[in-house]
Amino acid sequence: MKSLKHLLTILSFFALSFSYAQVSVNVNIGTPPSWGPSGYNDVRYYYLPDLETYYDVNTSNYIYVSNGKWIQSRSLPRAYRNYDLYNEYKVVLTDYRGNRPYDNYKVHKVKYGKGYKGGPQKTIGQKPGKGNNKHSHDDHDNGHGNDKGHGNGHGKGKH
Structure with missing residues (x-):
């Protein structure tokens, strides 16, 4: 009987710990990066x-082709590591549901080719280090900023 009480106590401890961990893990999921376009808090993907490349807001992963396969990564490919995402145009995929936005890649690539710009677009937050042209794509403050971000002055990219 004593060992049964001991076992139940241990199981209760693990169950409580697991449920607490679940709550704390989910707090930041789905928070857009500061370089994301303002006004779209409920979208999952940017193109x-x-x-x-796609960006998954829920997982904070970039999705791109590498060696002929779609991969998800916390960082961009080496060639784009110093790319300024505050000035990069973001197409907000408002009509997409699911886990594979790249299923529509051929359409997105044609419809939103390199150099594509829509209407005015502001970022959620300000670019760090005002006056500093270098920005690391890994600088996600995951805050919602003050909406005075400095986009490139081109479109919301609503799709």
């Missing part, structure tokens, strides 16, 4: 036409 970055100049990079031919």
Whole structure:
């Protein structure tokens, strides 16, 4: 009987710990990066036409082709590591549901080719280091900023 009480106590501890961990893990999921376009807090994907890359807001992963396969990564490919995402145009995929936005890649690539610009677009937050032209794509403050971001002055990219 004593060992049964001990086992139940241990199981209760693990169950409580697991449920607490679940709550704390989910707090930041789905928070757009500061370089994301303002006004779209409930979207999951952006398409970055100049990079031919998707960004998954829920997982904070970039999705792009590498060696002929779609991969998800926390960072961009080496060739784009110093790319300024605050000035990159973001197409907001408002009508897409699911986990594979690249299923529509051929359509997106044609419709939003490299150099594509829509109407005015502001970022959620300000570019760090005002006056500093270098920006790391890994600089996600995951805050919602003050909406005085400096986009490139081109479109919301609503799709």
